[in-house]
Amino acid sequence: MIGITTGDPSGIGPEVALKAIDAIEHNNILLIGPLSIINKERRSLGISRIPEVVDLGDSVEIPFGKPSKESGEIAYKTIIKAIKLLKENRITALVTAPVSKEAISMAGYNFIGHTEMLADAFKVQRYAMFFYSKKINIALVTRHIPLSMVSKKLSIQRVYDTITLTYEFLLRYWKVLQVRERAVIGVLALNPHAGEGGNIGDEEGKIILPAIRLAKKDGIDVEGPLVPDTAYLTAVKQARCGFDAFIAMYHDQGLIPLKLLEFERAVNITLGLPFLRTSPSHGTAYDIAGKGIADHGSMEEAIRLAILLGSHRKGTVPPLRHEGHEEHKEKEI
Structure with a gap:
């Protein structure tokens, strides 16, 4: 029911x-x-x-x-x-x-x-906000908080949990969701140009990359930190997106591209x-x-x-x- x-x-x-x-x-x-x-x-x-x-x-x-x-x-x-x-x-x-x-x-x-x-x-x-659509899937590390608080709320554990929750969900329902059985997950950087080696912010090196490495140790096929302004291009230009899901660091980083592509059909799922x-x-x-x-x-x-x-x-x-x-x-x- x-x-x-x-x-x-x-x-x-x-x-x-x-x-x-x-x-x-x-x-x-x-x-x-x-x-x-x-x-x-x-x-x-x-x-x-x-x-x-x-x-x-x-x-x-x-x-x-x-x-x-x-x-x-x-x-x-x-x-x-x-x-x-x-x-x-x-x-x-x-x-x-x-x-x-x-x-x-x-x-x-x-x-x-x-x-x-x-x-x-x-x-x-341990939970996450995930958005599913035919063209693009996105999970959010932080949700409804001020932009000024995003960096403070990021942590290795929070990024790692979002990656693993997304992986577990896709692994369980891959046939239904029509994604790869072995999902490929792309993790976005927080800063422009993925931080430029720490010159435009150090969250990539201190938080995001360590979380990705932990997920890789668990056998998850995960890539990143991806440059945010180009990461979504495969979802637009290719018949099949290069990633089965993206991990966005904050609300608008994930939802602007999602709603541009699938506003009328996207579904929010709580993992x-x-x-x-x-x-x-x-x-x-x-x-x-x-x-x-x-x-x-x-x-x-x-x-x-x-x-x-x-x-x-x-x-x-x-x-x-x-x-x-x-x-x-x-x-x-």
Whole structure:
């Protein structure tokens, strides 16, 4: 059973969720959100059939197009309900519609993102944000933090964990994802020109390269640090990308090329969780909310991928290291 949250009711979450579900016609779905909002959106879109709904019971009128305390409260409650359903084994996979961190903050919650909240709820220390598409796959070492904090948050262990989590995921699902059985992973540098031998930053030599060497010792086919401004060219110029996945050091380094190439179809996957979690790669899109014109392609792909991966979820690929290399073990904040 797959649980699908409706996300921020002021955004396009309910719209793309209902459109995607209607296109897929899959039976084993629980839709998680306020029934009143779901029914209103369903009637507006002319959708007659909806799956079973886990109703939150909120009937407050929420305007489209802007974050609010009320919309943040509902969005947060849908995630809490989804976590409860996962822990009760009523659902085995989760697809989350987009939420607004600003709105959830306005409701009084300390919310960094779905990824961190789910990892914390299930006591997972080793996890990563991964984006899948037909043309390019990207994992992020750091996620939703200020650019000024990226260098401070990088560590050998964090880069290494992102490489190994990506490898384990691709190894487990390589047939489904249509990547090489022995995945080739490219690790991006942080600085221009990969640091120019330390002349434009030393993170490559002190952090990224040691992590790559550790991964190579584990038998992973990994290359880098790659010069960031040319690393993605094979994904654009060749029929098959030279790498099965890239490891980006920060959010925009990975997501700008991803969205340029596959905005309507890319899927966000949280690696390391004890269940499958996917989501569309876009946000709440307040500017078009309530107009019925949102493209549901990424949401549909997220649901389809959750179904497909779930059907192939057999056995377990053991993590290479749960505890990390002792000489490089560090506490992450």
